[in-house]
Amino acid sequence: MCTGHAHKQPSQAKRFPLPIQSYMQEGLSPNHLKKAKLMFFYTRYPSSNMLKTYFSDVKFNRCITSQLIKWFSNFREFYYIQMEKYARQAINDGVTSTEELSITRDCELYRALNMHYNKANDFEVGTRLRFCVPERFLEVAQITLREFFNAIIAGKDVDPSWKKAIYKVICKLDSEVPEIFKSPNCLQELLHE
DNA sequence: AGCCCTCCTG
DNA sequence: CAGGAGGGCT
Numbered sequence: 228m229c230t231g232h233a234h235k236q237p238s239q240a241k242r243f244p245l246p247i248q249s250y251m252q253e254g255l256s257p258n259h260l261k262k263a264k265l266m267f268f269y270t271r272y273p274s275s276n277m278l279k280t281y282f283s284d285v286k287f288n289r290c291i292t293s294q295l296i297k298w299f300s301n302f303r304e305f306y307y308i309q310m311e312k313y314a315r316q317a318i319n320d321g322v323t324s325t326e327e328l329s330i331t332r333d334c335e336l337y338r339a340l341n342m343h344y345n346k347a348n349d350f351e352v353g354t355r356l357r358f359c360v361p362e363r364f365l366e367v368a369q370i371t372l373r374e375f376f377n378a379i380i381a382g383k384d385v386d387p388s389w390k391k392a393i394y395k396v397i398c399k400l401d402s403e404v405p406e407i408f409k410s411p412n413c414l415q416e417l418l419h420e
Numbered sequence: 421a422g423c424c425c426t427c428c429t430g
Numbered sequence: 431c432a433g434g435a436g437g438g439c440t
Contacts, residue, residue: 260431275423293423294432300425301431394426 251286255294258414259285261347263295265417266408267302268344268364270401281404284411302344307390309339310368314375323380325373330365340368347418358417367400 259282266273266281273281275292285291313336317328330337341360348356374393383389407413 272425289422296424297432304426390426 251284253286255285255291259295260298262408262414263298264302264344265347265358265414266404267299267306268360269404271299271303271306271367272398272401273299273404277404281408283409305343306340307371307393309336310371310375311379314372314379317376318379322376325376328369328372328376330369330372332360332365336372337365337368347414356418361402363402367397370400371397 262282270277275296278292278295279287282295314328322328345358345360348358371393374396378384378389378393383392407416410416
């Protein structure tokens with residue numbers, strides 16, 4: 228029913244000279260996924276409403292909407308898992324203060340995250356890239372990491388729902404997604420020069 | 421009821 | 431990532 232790539236063609240479309248809707252995608256494409264991942268650098272908890280304004284070339288329905296929402300849910304899962312893993316690793320390595328925990332563009336954690344969400348850049352080797360992970364993302368990531376670190380240090384992870392408190396903090400740290408992301412061609416505009 | 425979230429699976 | 435279960439909120 229809501230399978231990922233059900234791109235149905237209206238079959239007898241040749242009789243009509245391309246209605247406006249022809250420009251709309253029936254489903255979500257691989258490029259939409261790449262775009263969504265880049266958007267994650269700005270927003271971890273986008274509302275379905277705002278997603279609709281940023282994917283104007285998508286014909287929304289209940290399935291498409293929940294699929295997009297689900298993507299971000301999956302993004303968050305990966306994000307939080309990395310954070311927890313890194314926090315525990317730091318503790319095992321003897322780190323005792325959050326002051327020692329910072330996210331830089333060359334640290335292991337950042338590389339893992341960038342590899343995951345910024346995959347769109349990978350095959351664009353020789354070209355100049357305009358997109359750069361926003362500084363604010365590094366700040367939010369650092370806050371998240373320290374949040375996990377402190378919670379674990381305090382032994383709060385014995386509570387089955389200990390992460391809820393962290394999620395509550397992080398969901399307030401979303402920033403504005405740049406206007407360019409509203410363009411259906413933003414991927415090309417962002418990756419090339 | 422309907423939407424969204426997390427958690428767990430494959 | 432997609433599916434589905436279970437829970438919260440409106």
